[in-house]
Amino acid sequence: MRILWPLINAAQAVYTVVWSAGWITVALVVSALRRSPAPGLALARHVWGPGLLRAGGAQLQVEGREGLDPSRAYFFAANHQSWMDIPALFAALPMPVLFLAKRELAAVPFLGRYIEKMGMVFVDRSERRQTARTVGDAAGRLREGWSILSFPEGTRTFDGRVQRFKTASFAAAIDAGVPVVPVALEGAGRVLPRGGFRARPGLIRICIGEPIPTAGLTRDARGELAERAQREVERLLEGLTARAEPSCPLKPHPLTPSPAELERGDDP
Numbered sequence: 001m002r003i004l005w006p007l008i009n010a011a012q013a014v015y016t017v018v019w020s021a022g023w024i025t026v027a028l029v030v031s032a033l034r035r036s037p038a039p040g041l042a043l044a045r046h047v048w049g050p051g052l053l054r055a056g057g058a059q060l061q062v063e064g065r066e067g068l069d070p071s072r073a074y075f076f077a078a079n080h081q082s083w084m085d086i087p088a089l090f091a092a093l094p095m096p097v098l099f100l101a102k103r104e105l106a107a108v109p110f111l112g113r114y115i116e117k118m119g120m121v122f123v124d125r126s127e128r129r130q131t132a133r134t135v136g137d138a139a140g141r142l143r144e145g146w147s148i149l150s151f152p153e154g155t156r157t158f159d160g161r162v163q164r165f166k167t168a169s170f171a172a173a174i175d176a177g178v179p180v181v182p183v184a185l186e187g188a189g190r191v192l193p194r195g196g197f198r199a200r201p202g203l204i205r206i207c208i209g210e211p212i213p214t215a216g217l218t219r220d221a222r223g224e225l226a227e228r229a230q231r232e233v234e235r236l237l238e239g240l241t242a243r244a245e246p247s248c249p250l251k252p253h254p255l256t257p258s259p260a261e262l263e264r265g266d267d268p
Contacts, residue, residue, distance in 0.1 A: 005198075005200075009197050009198055009199055012055055012056065012197065012199050013197045015055050016052060016055060016197075019048070019051055019052065019055065020048065020052075020110060020111070021109075021110045023043055023044075023047055023048045023051070024048075024110045024111065024113070024114045025110070026043065027039065027040035027041075027043045027044065027048075027114060027118075028040065028113065028114060028117055030043070031117060031118070032117075037096075037117065037118040037119050038096060040114070040117070040118050041096035041097070041098075041118060042096065044087075044090045044096075045090050045091060045093075045096065046091075048087065048090070049086075049087035049088070049089075049090035049091040050087070050091050051087075052084075052087040053084070053087055053088060053091060053204070056084060056191055056192060056199040056201075057191070057199065057200065057201030057202065058084060058088070058187075058188075058191045058201070058202060058203070058204050059202070059203045059204070060088055060091060060092060060203075060204050060206070061203060061204070061205045061206070062092040062205075062206045062208070063205075063206070063207050063208065063248035064207055064208030064209060064210075064248050065092070065093070065094050065208055067208065067210055067211070068093075068094055068095070068181070068208065068211075070094045070095040071095075072145075072178075073142050073143075073145050073146060073147050073148075073176070073178045074147045074148075074178055074179055074180075074181045074211060075142065075147070075148050075150065075169075075170070075172065075173035075176075075178050075179070075180045075181065075214075076089075076093070076097065076147065076148065076149040076150065076180075076181045076183050077149075077150055077152050077165065077170075077180055077181070077182055077183065077226075077229040077230075077233065078149060078150070078151055078182075078183035078184070078185060078233070079151070079153065079157070079162045079183075079184060079185055079233050079237060080151035080153050080155065080156045080157060080185075081156060081157055081160060081185055081186075081187075081188040081189035081194075082156060082188035082189045082191065082192045082193065082194065083156075083192055084188040084191050084192040084199075084204065085151070085185055085188050086099070088185065088188060088204050088206060089149060089183070089185075089206070092206045092208075093147070093149075093208075095147055096146070096147070097146075097147045097148065097149045098118065098119055098120045098121065098141055098146050098147070098148050098149070099115070099120050099121075099148070099149050099150075100120070100121050100123050100134070100138060100148060100149070100150040100151070100169055101115050101120055101121070101122055101123065102122070102123055103122045103123060103124040105122075106122055119141060119146065121134055121137045121138045121141065121148070122134070123169075131168050134168070134169070134172075135168060135169065135171045135172045135175070136172075136175075138169065138172035139171075139172040139173075139175040139176045142172060142173065142175075142176035142178050143176050148172070149183075150169045152165035152166050152167075152169060152170070152226060152229070152230070153165060153166070154166050156189075156194050157189070157194075158194065160189055162230060162233055162234050162237065164230070165226040165227070165229060165230040166226070167222045167223045167225075167226040168222070170222040170225045170226045170229070171219045171222045173214050173225070174214050174217045174218065174219055174221065174222060174225065175219070177214055177215055178214065179211030179212055179213050179214060180211065180212040180214060180225060180229050181208060181209060181210075181211050181212070182209035182212070182229050182232035182233045182236060183206065183207070183208050183209065183233065183236075184206070184207045184209070184233050184234075184236035184237040184239075184240060184248075185204065185205070185206050185237075186204070186205045186206075186207075186237060186240040186241055187202055187203050187204040187205055188204045190202045191204060205240050205248075207236040207237075207239065207240055207248035208248075209232050209233070209236050212225070212228060212229060212232070236248060
């Protein structure tokens with residue numbers, strides 16, 4: 001198998017390029033004819049994403065989806081382990097989602113065009129003015145009723161641990177008044193590790209946490225909101241990886257102890 005894996009991975013890489021180029025083209029044409037990104041996003045959820053998961057030998061297990069209302073908008077904040085996170089999240093979430101995407105992806109053939117035409121938001125952190133524009137664009141999409149997904153770490157993790165969440169994008173959720181939903185992914189980094197194309201069959205588990213309300217918050221609270229979302233993602237991820245509790249712990253973890261807990265001396 002050590003001899004065969006490079007050949008298998010080369011075939012998978014070719015398949016990924018051809019599959020993506022073909023379905024992105026179909027998505028762009030259909031969405032242009034319908035004058036809506038909805039058909040293109042539906043193809044990503046039901047065809048493109050599942051097809052890439054199958055090609056990579058990935059099985060998908062999703063928990064917590066029943067806690068979402070597909071008719072409303074959410075701001076999803078997820079940890080980032082692998083490029084396989086993107087098709088997995090497309091397939092896992094029960095509604096179409098727009099991603100916050102790095103500006104560099106605009107130059108990628110087919111993909112950059114798809115991101116632009118679907119109404120997704122490019123992130124450019126090179127200037128403060130560009131960051132403000134990103135927040136404004138994202139808030140506008142949320143007000144229109146679209147859900148947005150962000151990887152607040154800013155890049156894929158090297159060691160599987162959740163990196164500190166950047167705070168700027170959370171201002172969009174506050175401005176639009178939509179809940180922030182923490183999402184934990186586990187296993188994608190083993191299916192497709194960072195660095196090269198070395199896919200291996202495996203299980204990707206996704207745990208969707210309970211929505212965190214933003215009603216009444218101001219932009220000054222974006223740092224606290226980001227920290228809360230990060231702690232929830234870390235807690236959900238711990239539940240997925242712990243041997244004794246291999247499922248998704250959905251009960252919210254209190255951010256501050258209640259008076260009764262203080263009297264008992266409980267550690268929050």
